[in-house]
Amino acid sequence: MQTYKGRFEPTRFEDLTVTVDFRCHSACRFCIVQEGMNYFKGIPFELFQRAVDDNAKNRRYRRVTFTGGEITLEEKLFDYVAYARESGGFEEIRLQTNGRLLADSAYARSLVDAGVTEFFVSLHGHDAETQDYISQRSGSFDEAMAGMRNVVDLGACLMTNTVLITLNQDVLSKIVETVAPLAPSRMEFWNYLPMEDPGDERGLLAPMAELAPALRGALDGCAKHEIEVLVKYMPRCLLGDHGETLDNAQPDVVIVEEFYDIYPKFACLYEAKCEYAESCLGLTHAYIKKFGWDKELLVAYPRTTPWQEQEDGLIFGSDQPGFGTVGTPSSDSSREGAHQEWAALVEGVAEATGAVLTDLVLQRRSCTYRFEHGASRVDIVLEARDEDGPALVRTPSFNVHYRNAEGDQELLRQIVAGAVKSVEARDPGGMMLDLRKGPVGPDSVRRRPKRRLPVKTGD
Amino acid sequence: MFELAPATETDRYFDYCLEPYRPRRPWKGKLRSENLLFHSLTVGGAQDALTEPLRAIQGHVGRDLTVWGIKWDGAALFWELYFYDPQKEAPEATLSSITKAMAPYFTITPAIDEATPYVMASFDVRAENRGGSVDTVNLYLTGEEAHAGRSYSVSRGRSELENTYRFMPPKTEIDEVLSLLEASVFVDYKDPRTLSRVLIPELFACKKICVSKKRDRDAIYFSGIDVDQLLFFFERFSYPDELVGFVREQKESFEHLYFDVGVDYRRGPDGALEYPKTSYYGTL
Incomplete structure (x- = not known):
């Protein structure tokens, strides 16, 4: 994980x-x-x-x-x-x-x-x-x-x-x-x-x-x-x-x-024990390989909330006002529109399933909706449509899948099905996740200069 | 070669303790983990000898219910098969039953008293076993603590304690993990870098760690890693290029799965850590 x-x-x-x-x-x-x-x-x-x-x-x-x-x-x-x-x-x-x-x-x-x-x-x-x-x-x-x-x-x-x-x-x-x-x-x-x-x-x-x-x-x-x-x-x-x-x-x-x-x-080593596990990254793997885990040097601040492993990446930094048990919402109301078109894709899903949409996080490569219902939770993830990429379903703009599913299976199934149906129905096509995505492939790099071979000199 | 087996809607997903997990990604269009096993037979030169008996085991025990381990000692691949029946409710998974099912292919010579309270049984197989015999089996019994166990090797007329082991979630029980790792006669941890060569940071992000104490070495198992981590593991321990290439080419087809890997280690003659054997696991 x-x-x-x-x-x-x-x-x-x-x-x-x-x-x-x-x-x-x-x-x-x-x-x-x-x-x-x-x-x-x-x-x-x-x-x-x-x-x-x-x-x-x-x-x-x-x-x-x-x-x-x-x-x-x-x-x-x-x-x-x-x-x-x-x-x-x-x-x-x-x-x-x-x-x-x-x-x-x-x-x-x-x-x-x-x-x-x-x-x-x-x-x-x-x-x-x-x-x-x-x-x-x-x-x-x-x-x-x-x-x-x-x-x-x-x-x-x-x-x-x-x-x-x-x-x-x-x-x-x-x-x-x-x-x-x-x-x-x-x-x-x-x-x-x-x-x-x-x-x-x-x-x-x-x-x-x-x-x-x-x-x-x-x-x-x-x-x-x-x-x-x-x-x-x-x-x-x-x-x-x-x-x-x-x-x-x-x-x-x-x-x-x-x-x-x-x-x-x-x-x-102390991620699960430390209050700051969600904001402190710890040590790079390269550092650990070179110097060890620093297990005597690092100190866990006792946690005040239960630690929970996040599959495939921590969600933090949501800046969407009105959302977020995680991250600090912006106080600037002029930015409230930032995620509206994304929120609209799953509008009504939470209400229909009795769940709560606790977070909406736009990242470079994905848009994640976190739904919670009591102790159950699931993230619905939209990634740019890619015929070869993983997908529960493909909508005109996205590959849709889920992750971090925990709790009541039937409830999770309802939430996932509801969200998928909603995104399928509302995705107008052409929605861009990766406005900030940089170039890929051969066009993103310059040709390396060829190594000059030694010049043969004749006798 | 062999025909790739696609994931199907009836597939079940188990780790190497036969504990179920939810696939990491939608399974549609993906491959079953057994493909890693059958591909490894082609790399290890055992396809002709072992494909049939492995298919027979799959048919006998049921799809997804046999755990396979692929072992690599730096020179050769070999295989181990594991059968779980902790509640004694699956007659087809008993060693006696497996012995009968394998009779057309090889003889499993140790006779096991099925009254022995083993929760799991296993044996190694290599190409040369075909037409011959398997003379040692391993029985796994519950240990003194929860999530712990002992294994015994059983040959004809002789049983020996082989190893003890304990499973722990790596992050929430890190103190126990460290304590068990460092209680060793084979490795000293005075150099702080030693721990990072055992508790490998790239694999630390896993679901479960198993610390095992063996007769002449220690071992650590990382359970619930993804295909990227599996590829890291292959490269770290210099698995054959052909084997690594297959997984790399099919990486997206295996991204819905979790894998389990194991590393045996001890202090070598020059004082440096050596890894006499590593292994990875899936289900058949």
Whole structure:
């Protein structure tokens, strides 16, 4: 039974992230798309437009983030920003960048003038020696610092991101002190995900016994400077007093689908015992293989609610007001329409069966309806129609099936039958689940350059 | 080759303890787990010798009611068949009855007193058994605790305790799992990485773990894994390419099933963990 610890499905509907292309002028040693660089293609403008147009209508997202590769290298970036701005569907437009080109104040100003409101700048060292070693580009630290100063001078929102690796675990507090004078809105610390080196061939995975105290020191520093913090992919129990800074939710990312084939999986020995099992991912499998389960180091916070295994992925992050025993509903009533067309597909099913529709979760690849009736529950799952894919029935737009069925068989049968019938009757065809689904297949990647054979020289 | 057996509406789904489960996905258009067994015979060179007796067992005991295990020692495949009758209510699943049913194919030589309170019986089969004999059978008896048991190997005139085992849900009973794993004379867990080579993170997301203590090794079984995890298991333990390729090609056809896998392990001569045998299970 794979839980979300096994299969991490990013989902947070406030943020849409778009990978414009995969080129970079740095070569960070921890890059998670090192092999995808210059190989994966970016998201075609038409696909981006479709997601933006949908958002203008349905208001799924508050923010669009452009990333790469290094986004500031892309000439077409301004087209993307302009389209997002003119759609009126986003409150914030963010760039995720190494910040180097922002050292050119005129360029930084042009981005702000174009509509970029937030700059999420990577900083992985406290000084030039450390940062330049990690980025494998001399001058990258000075450029990023100058870039961040320009962002601040322009009055835009500055955030930083530091990837936690063996190469910087000893200087995390110093990074905070380096950034603090710029008064960033937030500092984020993301533990390294070994996506392209599942055996940690790069030697970047830091042992928790060393990393966690160093990170706690950095978080103390942020607290001292009153800098908001966000931490990802760390066990919550190792964050000490900063447990609430853990946030593993992800934006919806429009990216080459192949990217997800190498997304790491997580596990924790104490999942069933810990209060935070639904929000803490634990350790990556790669980490466990390298360092063990850290069974003496990790600590389960006693649960106050019963733990329940979720088949095939945890559902969390539902942002639909009015739904949700899980997740935090949005307080913004302007977004209430986001899921209406999806809710309409099963309207009346709960009432007809005496069940309650407790959640509706739209994810990149599926729409899930959770029905509960006393101790019985079942999830009805819609996935994009695929003749070869699994399906209880196929409707014009979807493959429909169920999962997480627990409890009274007859009751479950009624709910499933009712939901299937309802979706069959109401699916108008052409409903899109995967507006954010990235390209797949040969068109999603560039041709690899052929290895040049040695030239034969004649005598 | 063999003809692929499609899943049907009358199929029942059991794990290797013959406990029923609900299929993970709709079964329509999918394949029965017995296809893994019959494919493995082709890979292991036992198709001619064992297809008939296995079909005979299926007909004798009833579809879905025999558990098969496919064993891999790193060099060769061999097979084990398991028959459950804990309530002594299925005369066709008794070892005496199976012995008679197999008589045209091989002789099962140990004579079992059916008054023995065994809940399950099993025996290994290899191609060379055809036309010959099976000289050892295994009887499984209830253990001292719930969800626990003991197995005895029975040869002509001799019975020996073979192993003890206990089933646990991995996550809610993690303390018990760890305690049992670490109580070992074959493996020391001083190096924290050792535990992750036994309690394999990719397989930890399962329905049930069984910890077994054998005569010269320990073993762990992960029950209720999906086909992706089965493929991981095959690669982790270097199963034959042909076998892995078949499951990979048919992956979607097996996604409605849960599988069970087992790993025998002990400290090798160089102090590193070694895996003398691994296995995976389904029903016939």
